[in-house]
Amino acid sequence: MTTENGILLRVENLKKYFPITRGVFQKHVGDIKAVDGISFFVQRGETLGLVGESGCGKSTTGRTILQLYRPTDGEVYFEGQDLTKIKGEQLRRMRRQMQMIFQDPYASLNPRMTVGSIIGEPLEVHNIAKGKEKRERVQELLNLVGMNPYFINRYPHEFSGGQRQRIGVARALALNPSFIVCDEPVSSVDVSIQAQIVNLLEDLQAQFGMAYLFIAHDLSMVRHISNRVAVMYLGKIVELTDRDELYSNPLHPYTQALLSAVPIPDPVVEERRKRIILEGDVPSPAHPPEGCNFNTRCPVVMDVCKKEDPEFKEVGAEHWVACHRKS
């Protein structure tokens, strides 16, 4: 099913540690293991969902893939090229094909720039279009994201959250990328606006065929938009599989608990549902537990889980899981 040729991005054992320093000499005393050895791939034109709770490292993963953070270890192959090995002009050229849509549409747009210069900036930076040509392309992009091309001279503060997010989408599209990291693109807008943005992202994908890494904490939304879903917990991917398989046959106890915790807007369904209530909180990524990261909250923990870290492996067709119970 998956061929090497269809793979756009391959991440191998990616790690990103943020050092904890102390004292005047910034002595290195430990690490926040934000991303701790994850591997996956993204196929051309697909949407891979990345879900997890706050602090699990999902946003850091997105940023590390784009080399906005340089990884501590591991490789990121994009179109066969290891991004971790290149820099400067070479990396800049690769960046044309990879874009990002940010969570907060209030913080990700420069308030002193007009919509036209925000969306047109990537075109200028990469010497693709200037002057009238650039202006036309910007207007075309505004049209694409469902906004009036006449807005080109306005400033971000004149728009609502949903419209700003559209501007962010237009900026990401400017260079015709083949891969876009969407980092919680709808979590800061209201429910009725969320659907507008998600439908827009889906329509654009159908039209231009780019792949998305869709990062979110809302499992219902992730299931809706993704082809495959990866579940993260404390810096690691614990399970990865097809969207329907994940929801009908979740294998990792964390995935099972997470799915059971999501409320479904239907009182009849809610009445019948059994919840798995996890005890306690997520441990600090500065001091992850020995063995499996989830062993402190796992309802079916075994002795081995407290000693050995389970391997992330394929247990069914295209279904990966990291759990001692499943190997």
Place this chain on the structure above:
Amino acid sequence: MALLEVKGLKTRFFTEDGVVHAVNGISYELDERESLGIVGESGCGKSVSVLSLMRLIPEPPGKIVGGEVLFEGRDMMKMDADEVRGVRGNKIAMVFQDPMTSLNPVLTVGRQIDEALELHMSMDKRQARRRTIELLEMVGIPEPAQRSSDYPHQFSGGMRQRVMIAMALSCNPRILIADEPTTALDVTIQAQIIDLVKRLRDDIGMTIIWITHDLGIVAGLCERVIVMYAGYIVERAGVKDVYADPRHPYTIGLLGSLPRLDETRKRKLFSMRGLPPDLIDLKPGCPFAPRCDYVVDRCWVETPPLEPVTLDHEIACWVDVRSSQPKLGGNHDD
């Protein structure tokens, strides 16, 4: 008789930019042991409506310009400050969205609950502490005796929200109002808090008003639902009616725009066009008319009153959605 009766409540904010019509004459009843969900998007007036009935609206710029709130047969809008204080906290308690800003960072958690008990229940220090520890245990805080001498920053978000609930319960209130108490929490922690509130509802028969934008939470927790839009109640019904048979175009749109975890077939989300109205410049007529697919001429001139369509199911709409076709054929952007 209803435990709480809100009649024609109106709240305005007088700002430099103009008058914000935050709550525009809402009426509802709350029965003893009922759990009521108030849902709506940001700015729809759901929080302001309960802050108004608790008389917690900062004045100026805010002002409750009309309406009555009958609690135990007395109008809270006519009470003086001392009388209100006797109700607030004692009989109606509230839990807010952000547990960090609602707790005092320089007092231990135990001290903050003790204080409520000493002031409202006239307990002495030792009695108060004993009750505090009991309360912390009831909301599921491990080692409550030790934890009561910790400061708020030593608790996680979920634990802080438990402390807030313990504090709210300290005076055995008759009504617990929860204003988006789980919005700042992760989904597995949210499940813990909802589980706790359900237990309180079932074990001690607590009457609950739960304010949220999450229609999923309401489905599992509440018996009746109020849907608000632009400061108006647009639909009010039993929870099953709202989800299985929504009658207001806004409720229909809202439910259609939600992805469902148990959706098996990929369908396109319903996308409501446009934005909620500006509450300063609220036009006459139905506030939802500019976004509505069922809009008729009358909607632009007359604001529809909340009226029953069946027993215990009310909507504020001129149109019967069952016999009309959506004008613009469903999905559209902008």
